[in-house]
Amino acid sequence: xxxxxxxxxxxxxxxxxxxxxxxxxxxxxxxxxxxxxxxxxxxxxxxxxxxxxxxxxxxxxxxxxxxxxxxxxxxxxxxxxxxxxxxxxxxxxxxxxxxxxxxxxxxxxxxxxxxxxxxxxxxxxxxxxxxxxxxxxxxxxxxxxxxxxxxxxxxxxxxxxxxxxxxxxxxxxxxxxxxxxxxxxxxxxxxxxxxxxxxxxx
Numbered sequence: 247x248x249x250x251x252x253x254x255x256x257x258x259x260x261x262x263x264x265x266x267x268x269x270x271x272x273x274x275x276x277x278x279x280x281x282x283x284x285x286x287x288x289x290x291x292x293x294x295x296x297x298x299x300x301x302x303x304x305x306x307x308x309x310x311x312x313x314x315x316x317x318x319x320x321x322x323x324x325x326x327x328x329x330x331x332x333x334x335x336x337x338x339x340x341x342x343x344x345x346x347x348x349x350x351x352x353x354x355x356x357x358x359x360x361x362x363x364x365x366x367x368x369x370x371x372x373x374x375x376x377x378x379x380x381x382x383x384x385x386x387x388x389x390x391x392x393x394x395x396x397x398x399x400x401x402x403x404x405x406x407x408x409x410x411x412x413x414x415x416x417x418x419x420x421x422x423x424x425x426x427x428x429x430x431x432x433x434x435x436x437x438x439x440x441x442x443x444x445x446x447x448x
Contacts (some may be wrong), residue, residue, distance in 0.1 A: 252327035253319060253365070254443075257336055257411075258373035258424075259404040260395060261384040266430045267373065267439065268331040274440055280319045280330040282312065294394035301344040305353060309337050313360050320365050334364050339410050343402060366417040369446060374408065375424045377401050420446045 254271060256264045265281055272279035287293075289304040316334045341353050375383075380400055384392050411419060422442060429436040 251323055251368075253323050253367040254327075254329045254369045254371065255333040255367040255417075256329065256331050256371045256373065257333045257407070259375075259380055259407050260392065260400060261380040261387070262373040262375050263383070263424055263427075263429065264331040264373060267371070268329050270429060270436060270440070271329045271443065275327070275329070275443075277327045277329045278319075278322050280315055280322075280328060280332075282315070282330075282332040287311075291394065294392070294399075297344060297399070302349040302353070305337070305341055305345060306356075308340070309353070309357060309360075312337055313364075316364055330367075333367065333370055335361075335416070336410075339403075339406050343406055369418050369420060370411075370414075371443065371446075372407070372411050372419060372421045373424050374404075374421065377404060379425055380404065418446075 254277070256268050256271075258264055268279050268281065271277055287304060287307050289300050289307055293300040293304040312332060312334055315330070315332075319328045319330055322328050337357065341350065341357075345353050377397065377400060381397055384395055384400070411421070420443070422439065427435045427439060429439045
């Protein structure tokens with residue numbers, strides 16, 4: 247792995263382990279980590295309680311936050327490799343699920359102005375798992391606001407992620423099924439996923 251100009255982005259549905267893996271890679275591979283602090287979105291709890299009413303402000307908050315983080319990591323990666331628990335264009339996944347009409351039209355105009363300034367990662371790691379596994383992980387970690395996530399929403403989100411990455415060509419993609427992996431609590435699983443990632447970086 248070249249020490250300069252390198253960025254790994256980790257993606258996947260809610261509860262799949264993006265932040266945990268980013269922390270592991272940052273430590274094991276000496277990378278600068280960039281996290282998406284979803285708990286800081288002041289609209290998020292209201293969004294899960296009433297998706298149709300709170301979709302636009304929630305999505306706009308995330309979009310601006312991700313764009314600012316993206317520009318920052320693009321600067322940092324020129325000095326040292328970085329890993330993020332988000333891929334900027336994933337914003338399009340959520341927008342396609344929750345925005346309609348004039349809200350979607352305005353969102354499309356805003357993100358179209360941002361995309362020319364966004365660099366693609368050198369590698370995207372797409373983590374996936376079945377719905378029951380995702381819901382159990384969401385329940386177990388009990389993050390503020392996420393307890394309101396319904397199975398219907400999570401299932402739709404997971405399916406949309408899979409569709410988005412099915413024929414993905416914008417950057418190198420590594421897909422990992424995390425159904426039976428617990429890389430937070432099991433050292434053997436942590437070593438296994440590190441081996442997979444290192445091989446993908448060769």
